[in-house]
Amino acid sequence: MQFVDLAEEGKINPLIPHTAELVVGAIAFTLLFLTLRKFVVPMFEKAYADRTNAIQGGMERAEKAQLEAQRALVQYNEQLSKAREEAQNLREEARIQGAAIIEDLRAKAQDEAARITATAHASIEAERQQAIASLRNEVGTLAVELASKIVGEALDDQARQSRVVDRFLEDLEKSK
Amino acid sequence: MRDLLRSSSEGGGFVPPSSGDFELPPIFGDNVYTTKPIALVFLSVILISVFFIISSRKAAVVPSKLQFAGESVYTFVRNDLAKDVIGHDFLRFVPYLFTLFTFILVNNLFGIIPLLQFPTMSRVSFPYVLAATVYLVFHYVGIRKQGAIKYFKDIMFMPGVPKAAYILITPLEILTFFLVRPLTLSLRLFANMFAGHLLLLVFILGGEHLLQGVIGLKLISPFAFAIGIVLTFFEFMVQCLQAYIFTLLAALYIAGALADEH
Numbered sequence: 001m002q003f004v005d006l007a008e009e010g011k012i013n014p015l016i017p018h019t020a021e022l023v024v025g026a027i028a029f030t031l032l033f034l035t036l037r038k039f040v041v042p043m044f045e046k047a048y049a050d051r052t053n054a055i056q057g058g059m060e061r062a063e064k065a066q067l068e069a070q071r072a073l074v075q076y077n078e079q080l081s082k083a084r085e086e087a088q089n090l091r092e093e094a095r096i097q098g099a100a101i102i103e104d105l106r107a108k109a110q111d112e113a114a115r116i117t118a119t120a121h122a123s124i125e126a127e128r129q130q131a132i133a134s135l136r137n138e139v140g141t142l143a144v145e146l147a148s149k150i151v152g153e154a155l156d157d158q159a160r161q162s163r164v165v166d167r168f169l170e171d172l173e174k175s176k
Numbered sequence: 177m178r179d180l181l182r183s184s185s186e187g188g189g190f191v192p193p194s195s196g197d198f199e200l201p202p203i204f205g206d207n208v209y210t211t212k213p214i215a216l217v218f219l220s221v222i223l224i225s226v227f228f229i230i231s232s233r234k235a236a237v238v239p240s241k242l243q244f245a246g247e248s249v250y251t252f253v254r255n256d257l258a259k260d261v262i263g264h265d266f267l268r269f270v271p272y273l274f275t276l277f278t279f280i281l282v283n284n285l286f287g288i289i290p291l292l293q294f295p296t297m298s299r300v301s302f303p304y305v306l307a308a309t310v311y312l313v314f315h316y317v318g319i320r321k322q323g324a325i326k327y328f329k330d331i332m333f334m335p336g337v338p339k340a341a342y343i344l345i346t347p348l349e350i351l352t353f354f355l356v357r358p359l360t361l362s363l364r365l366f367a368n369m370f371a372g373h374l375l376l377l378v379f380i381l382g383g384e385h386l387l388q389g390v391i392g393l394k395l396i397s398p399f400a401f402a403i404g405i406v407l408t409f410f411e412f413m414v415q416c417l418q419a420y421i422f423t424l425l426a427a428l429y430i431a432g433a434l435a436d437e438h
Contacts, residue, residue, distance in 0.1 A: 012198075013195075014195040014366075015363075015366075017301035018299070020208040020214065021211075021213060021214060022301045022304065022305055025301055025302040025306070026305050029275065029279060032220075032225065032279055033272065033275040035221075035225045036228060036271055036274055036275050037271035039229050040232045040246075040250070041270060041271045041274065043233065044254075046235060047235035051237045054237050
């Protein structure tokens, strides 16, 4: 071949292309291009798309979860405030009820006290009546006794009279 | 292999590697379709296809290690090159840019892969082909997007420029769009790979040649090999970088053609 001869002469211009190499280069490049375009690029692009979808899907899921969490938080807070309100109401009610009970008890106690006082008054009165009755009785008896004594002595003498009365009173003193 | 044979058979004087070292003979007889660069190009197509088909076949939301490896490369081209440069409507160009990047990268890396050790892109024909595809794609995109007349008019008479400046700018723009862009695109890639490979050849063949010399020269040869190894790492960087630059520029040209104003 010509180029081999040239090589041996050492007069080769490396910028001159060879037809065979041009043809092979074009064919090889085209072949590679078609192969990569048909078999490789679509697969990698598909992997890219899948990955993008996966990431997007993940983000969407995360967003949804966050939204749900927020909703739960709001709900929880609502419930909490409602419970607080309820507790407040209960406390208020209890306070009112407590006050009512105390008032009630106090009224009852006063009634009782009044009743006891009244009973005491009544019994004292009764005793007093009894005492008066018995006193009256006794006074009668004593009067009768005194009268009989006076009658028993001679009633003519003034001095005697007073002596009798004094003796009687002394006796009375002694018998006590 | 040929290089090794040559330097040892010629014994006496050291023949520095030259452009002739890139003219590899056909493997089978006289068939010019069986040279090493051509075999490497087909190998690259097979390797890239198999790797990416396997790594993308079960592409899932949670990637396996293999999918992650393949997807990293794809994501790099898709997002860092296509999306960032072209912007809106970039998806259409991802297969093309992805092919461009992987094709150039793997063929460049062949330059330092043991046993293969030949950067296919140091054969100027391949960068020519690739630059031609870029050329066709970005002009086609521009014409489709803006209509042939407006597209070429905008190239020749850049909007927002004083009329007098057209005398200077119009020829420059025409040159840029129709000649400089494809030429620089292909020659940059070619020259980097060509020079890099030549550099490696110099140090490794030179080291080998020194090894056959007298004792003093033998002692120097390890240094030549060491530099050869360091340069191999350097080449790795250049190979990746060139694949990136080529794809980036292709994306930029497409973006320029898609934009309303150049």
